Amino acid sequence: MADDEDPKEYRWETGYEKTWEAIKEDDDGFLEASVAEIIQRAKRKRQQNKQVNSKLGMMRHLYVVLDCSDAMSAQDLKPTRLLCTLKILENFIEEFFDQNPISQMGIIIMHNKRAERICDLGGNFRKYIKTVNGLTKTALIGEPSLQNGLELALKSLKLLPSHASREILVIMGSLTTCDPSDINKTISMLKHEGVRCSVVGLAAEVHVCRQLANETGVDPPPAAVCLESSLIKMGFPHQMIVEGTEEPLTMCMCHVDSTEEGSKLTTGGYYCPQCYSKYCELPVECRSCGLTLVSAPHLARSYHHLFPAASYREIEFDNQSLNCFACQKIFSEADKQVYLCSNCQQYFCLDCDIFVHDILHTCPGCATNPTTFQMFQSQM
């Protein structure tokens, strides 16, 4: 972020120097084998670079501040800037909640010199996707006000406890901002509160955006460095199951004082294990006793960061095994390398190696072996 003004080329570009020299024709004059090998090597390399890193700081609180001004109707991104942004934002939300399961997100839009909060901080990603889909029909009018957007986000981020990380992501299509007072004061306040702001500019670079990002961007990313760590008491609600009886009709605490839709008497729900208040969705903070209520899968989604599967050793294929242990693919001449798990001593093919370490995070060989099924790399 900060070294952009450096006249040298970007750091990430150096990896692609003289790539054409690495490609060699094979005996028949084809390039495919060589290219496939390079891809293979890159995939492996990426995996090995992944280190066992248990400091995560995953309770992120993020406000997405979206520009909905006139400038977003430009058609340089297809079909329009807004529609393109919303489509990508949808993927972002899904990924965000996939990787940060108990984090919270809120959405603010800026149009007509005002900022409007569309969604409060919350953890229900379906709701956000629905809201983002609904935004396609927003009227794109006037100028955005960066200051108003930031202030509104700050107002609700301020109230969070010290162990939570706070972030704002601004998506700007406009080159101008129309602010009521000095934006530098807002920026220094954000800095003081430890809110990390990032800006995605859809048009040319705007100085104030860069300044905002530079001033507030704490590098390294909002991990445990600056935050207090603490053990947080949490409840894992479960539904009441009384054999043979229907659950009583009750009102959930989330809708008890609203008159909108959803405030109905229902039978199911999640009950706080401490005070037995009922909620219709998780994660939520109990309104009566303050306990954070989550469901176990919310937390479990991130455990693979803590306990990654053991990495495999690359071995020249020499008929060590008939087929890949996991996917049953029969090894042939085309498989130059096979992959050996050092824990369970099973052989895998390249595709399974990548699938296991990128997505599954459990070694099928280890998990089916009574002596190794609880082994992970971090314990070695």
Added chain:
Amino acid sequence: MQKAQNKLAIMACHSKISKFVYPGPGKPLDIRQVDGQYEVFTLVEKTVKQNLMKILTTETSTVYTESLLAGTIAMALCYIARILRTKTPGLKINSRILTVTGSGDSASQYMNYMNVFFTAQKQNVVIDVCALDQHLSLLQQGCDITNGLYLRIPQIQGLLQYLLWVFLPEPPVRQKLVLPPPVKVDYRAACFCHRELIDVGYVCSVCLSIFCKFSPICTTCHTVFKIPGPLTVKSKKKKIKL
């Protein structure tokens, strides 16, 4: 075998090994039509019988109570991933995994189960569970996560009926059927220290490890915690039993 294009793979597992029973390792058996039966049926039947026999006869030592189901599902997911990789582009495949088990699911495989369920969810693989004996709370969570069906069958005599009526229809068809009502899912977590299911626990804010008691240092990420002040409980009411 509702459609000729459908593909089936059967795996067997107990506490020591997990193996593909059909399609088995090596060449497919040589099958001739018997009594006018569809050849594929004969092939499946013969292969399954033969391979199951092998597994059951080789295992002689004590078999523990719990099968390593998570690993078996992991293998199945790798298998499905391979099918998806090698399919003709444009072809849509609805893949699902049916687990029929009589063993329990203890928290010792918790991590493996969770990894498997989230992978299935990502890959759009439905996991169905047919429990023959005990109630399986972890696998039930898996069904809920992947939109599968969980059924603990009340009578073992009716197993075939349940399999045919409940688990055979494809997920898109299921919405139109009257199936056993969804069971309430128990979403309690297992603590890292004793692997027991808990109602209220302490969670490390850095790495999200779960502990059943307060400890000053996280055993997973070695973070030192500050000692909490008095908890801000507004009013202590007596627990109301519902």
